[in-house]
Amino acid sequence: VTRVTALAGGVGAAKLLRGIIRVIPPPSLAVIVNTGDDERFYGLHVSPDVDTTIYTLAGVAPVGRGWGIAGDTSNVLGALERFYTADGWFRLGDQDFATHVRRTHALADGRTLAEVTAELARAFGVESRILPMSDDTVRTIVETRSGETLSFQEYFVKRQARDRVRRLRYRGQRSATPAPGVIDAIRRADLLILPPSNPFTSIRPILGIRGIEHALRRRRVPLVAVSPIAGGRAVRGPLGDMLRAAGFSVSPVGIAEAYRGLLDGMVIDSSDQRWLRPLERSGLAVTMTDVRMDSIPRSVAVARATVALAQEIAGR
Amino acid sequence: VTRVTALAGGVGAAKLLRGIIRVIPPPSLAVIVNTGDDERFYGLHVSPDVDTTIYTLAGVAPVGRGWGIAGDTSNVLGALERFYTADGWFRLGDQDFATHVRRTHALADGRTLAEVTAELARAFGVESRILPMSDDTVRTIVETRSGETLSFQEYFVKRQARDRVRRLRYRGQRSATPAPGVIDAIRRADLLILPPSNPFTSIRPILGIRGIEHALRRRRVPLVAVSPIAGGRAVRGPLGDMLRAAGFSVSPVGIAEAYRGLLDGMVIDSSDQRWLRPLERSGLAVTMTDVRMDSIPRSVAVARATVALAQEIAGR
Numbered sequence: 093v094t095r096v097t098a099l100a101g102g103v104g105a106a107k108l109l110r111g112i113i114r115v116i117p118p119p120s121l122a123v124i125v126n127t128g129d130d131e132r133f134y135g136l137h138v139s140p141d142v143d144t145t146i147y148t149l150a151g152v153a154p155v156g157r158g159w160g161i162a163g164d165t166s167n168v169l170g171a172l173e174r175f176y177t178a179d180g181w182f183r184l185g186d187q188d189f190a191t192h193v194r195r196t197h198a199l200a201d202g203r204t205l206a207e208v209t210a211e212l213a214r215a216f217g218v219e220s221r222i223l224p225m226s227d228d229t230v231r232t233i234v235e236t237r238s239g240e241t242l243s244f245q246e247y248f249v250k251r252q253a254r255d256r257v258r259r260l261r262y263r264g265q266r267s268a269t270p271a272p273g274v275i276d277a278i279r280r281a282d283l284l285i286l287p288p289s290n291p292f293t294s295i296r297p298i299l300g301i302r303g304i305e306h307a308l309r310r311r312r313v314p315l316v317a318v319s320p321i322a323g324g325r326a327v328r329g330p331l332g333d334m335l336r337a338a339g340f341s342v343s344p345v346g347i348a349e350a351y352r353g354l355l356d357g358m359v360i361d362s363s364d365q366r367w368l369r370p371l372e373r374s375g376l377a378v379t380m381t382d383v384r385m386d387s388i389p390r391s392v393a394v395a396r397a398t399v400a401l402a403q404e405i406a407g408r
Numbered sequence: 409v410t411r412v413t414a415l416a417g418g419v420g421a422a423k424l425l426r427g428i429i430r431v432i433p434p435p436s437l438a439v440i441v442n443t444g445d446d447e448r449f450y451g452l453h454v455s456p457d458v459d460t461t462i463y464t465l466a467g468v469a470p471v472g473r474g475w476g477i478a479g480d481t482s483n484v485l486g487a488l489e490r491f492y493t494a495d496g497w498f499r500l501g502d503q504d505f506a507t508h509v510r511r512t513h514a515l516a517d518g519r520t521l522a523e524v525t526a527e528l529a530r531a532f533g534v535e536s537r538i539l540p541m542s543d544d545t546v547r548t549i550v551e552t553r554s555g556e557t558l559s560f561q562e563y564f565v566k567r568q569a570r571d572r573v574r575r576l577r578y579r580g581q582r583s584a585t586p587a588p589g590v591i592d593a594i595r596r597a598d599l600l601i602l603p604p605s606n607p608f609t610s611i612r613p614i615l616g617i618r619g620i621e622h623a624l625r626r627r628r629v630p631l632v633a634v635s636p637i638a639g640g641r642a643v644r645g646p647l648g649d650m651l652r653a654a655g656f657s658v659s660p661v662g663i664a665e666a667y668r669g670l671l672d673g674m675v676i677d678s679s680d681q682r683w684l685r686p687l688e689r690s691g692l693a694v695t696m697t698d699v700r701m702d703s704i705p706r707s708v709a710v711a712r713a714t715v716a717l718a719q720e721i722a723g724r
Contacts, residue, residue, distance in 0.1 A: 134509050134510070134513050135509065135512055135513030135516050135517075136509065136513075164483075165481065165483050165502075167480075167481050167483060167502035167503060168484055168502045168503070168505050168506050168509070169506075170503075170506075171502065171503035171505075171506030171507070172506045172509065172510065174506070174510075174531040174532065175506070175510040175527070175528070175531050176510075186481075186483035186484050186487065186502050187483060187484070187486075187487035189484050189487075189505065189509075190484050190485075190486075190487030190488045190490070190491070191487070193450050193451065193452065193484070193488065193505075193509075194450070194488065194491040194492075196451055197450050197451030197452075200451050201451075211491070212491070215490040215491050216490065
């Protein structure tokens with residue numbers, strides 16, 4: 093394997109990718125990151141999934157928590173409480189603020205999101221290519237069963253994913269085009285990866301942008317997913333409810349179905365062994381390991397299993 | 409005395425004003441602040457003189473240094489060095505960043521500088537009225553003898569006022585109008601004060617805005633300045649060179665001349681006693697004290713002397 097391209101959401105993806113860059117040379121990895129969760133806080137453009145990817149690949153994210161910068165302080169956020177009474181629910185550290193200040197400044201100067209993302213990654217010493225899915229504005233909107241409309245961060249962070257979700261919309265997705273380099277990164281990859289992100293909130297925002305799913309379906313290389321399910325439950329977040337609401341089982345099979353026949357293979361959790369045969373019968377190559385990645389060695393192990401599975405598929 | 413209105417620059421003015429609010433009730437003070445020194449750093453709108461005034465009147469500025477917030481950290485600025493290699497010369501603390509983030513956000517939302525300044529002052533618990541001189545953009549530009557053109561902050565902070573100044577310009581001043589409340593604050597005052605600010609870089613940017621000097625000249629109440637000179641030298645900053653370059657002596661007389669007959673009285677430093685008679689001969693009421701205000705008690709003493717001088721003038 094020489095070139096790997098991954099589609100990525102936030103923490104779940106980052107935990108796999110920090111393993112991938114220890115299995116292949118970091119410059120051989122390209123990551124197409126969901127920006128449907130982007131939001132303005134205090135007038136600053138925050139790209140949570142992009143930042144999580146950059147911080148994690150730079151080695152400055154806390155290994156366990158996965159988001160933000162390890163040891164960061166929150167003096168700015170504390171001081172902002174003087175002016176904003178109810179907006180402190182999105183935790184932004186001081187070093188993190190510097191990232192958002194720089195991004196907002198560069199965008200105001202007419203740079204694109206892809207350009208500033210590349211600059212930020214470079215500044216953090218990240219050698220992999222970090223590509224936002226689009227330079228255009230796409231926003232994941234959550235419609236709750238009680239009839240409210242929330243931005244993803246309001247739903248996920250402020251209200252801690254407690255609302256029942258009726259529907260997700262990806263505002264702006266139809267008119268958005270892939271950021272420069274995105275389609276190329278898919279076409280030139282030797283291995284395509286869907287990390288253990290939430291298919292609905294992290295990956296579909298990317299897949300629905302013009303040309304991206306098409307490019308993936310026209311691939312001649314393996315596309316392997318890592319299951320975000322372990323023991324019949326989502327490793328993190330509201331994925332279980334979303335799978336059920338969409339009529340899928342909370343299982344690796346449900347994940348495969350949510351990806352609508354896109355996958356060639358899947359790395360599943362050892363506790364989900366009973367789904368091995370059903371997945372294989374549906375035509376997928378499957379390997380098992382512990383998909384929880386609470387440490388760097390675990391991330392490396394899952395990355396190895398993923399690459400090995402892809403090589404096995406390619407060798408058929 | 410019930411209502412005091414002051415024109416103000418940064419640190420020198422703030423040191424007098426922190427005395428004034430201990431001599432009269434803080435809500436009786438209105439301050440018209442120079443915004444010719446405003447500058448964008450990292451895409452954020454920074455109003456150094458406004459912030460110094462707010463922080464000082466709120467009691468959060470360091471008593472000695474006079475600018476910024478006491479005990480503030482600089483984690484954001486440190487992190488910004490990842491992205492900006494040569495812009496760290498303007499020291500911005502983390503709590504300070506929160507102020508600039510809020511100001512920039514509110515301005516981007518269509519609020520005026522006067523509105524956001526009032527909001528910031530309120531949030532810091534300042535009971536005096538803080539008015540930017542104008543909602544319009546006015547910028548003090550320094551032309552050096554070597555032919556360079558610098559913003560005020562570049563000249564003053566980055567290059568530490570080392571350049572010889574050929575000329576000052578106040579870009580945008582002619583088309584600017586006073587911020588709402590500015591002319592009223594002058595008309596309704598019982599006492600008008602020019603604190604020990606630099607007449608050229610702090611006060612003239614204000615005076616040259618349409619209607620402001622006219623309103624001052626039509627006053628029926630005393631206008632008293634506090635001398636920024638002590639012992640034949642400027643208490644701080646490049647004022648000495650500027651007075652000489654303009655053909656004035658580095659003395660209270662030079663200051664009075666720089667104000668072109670605007671003053672009724674002046675508080676001068678005890679070490680400048682020899683200028684008492686010349687000032688009085690030119691028609692000014694004069695009182696002496698130590699004008700260096702390195703402590704709150706010294707600020708209170710100079711404030712008392714200023715108000716007493718005004719009362720003496722009003723009683724004539």
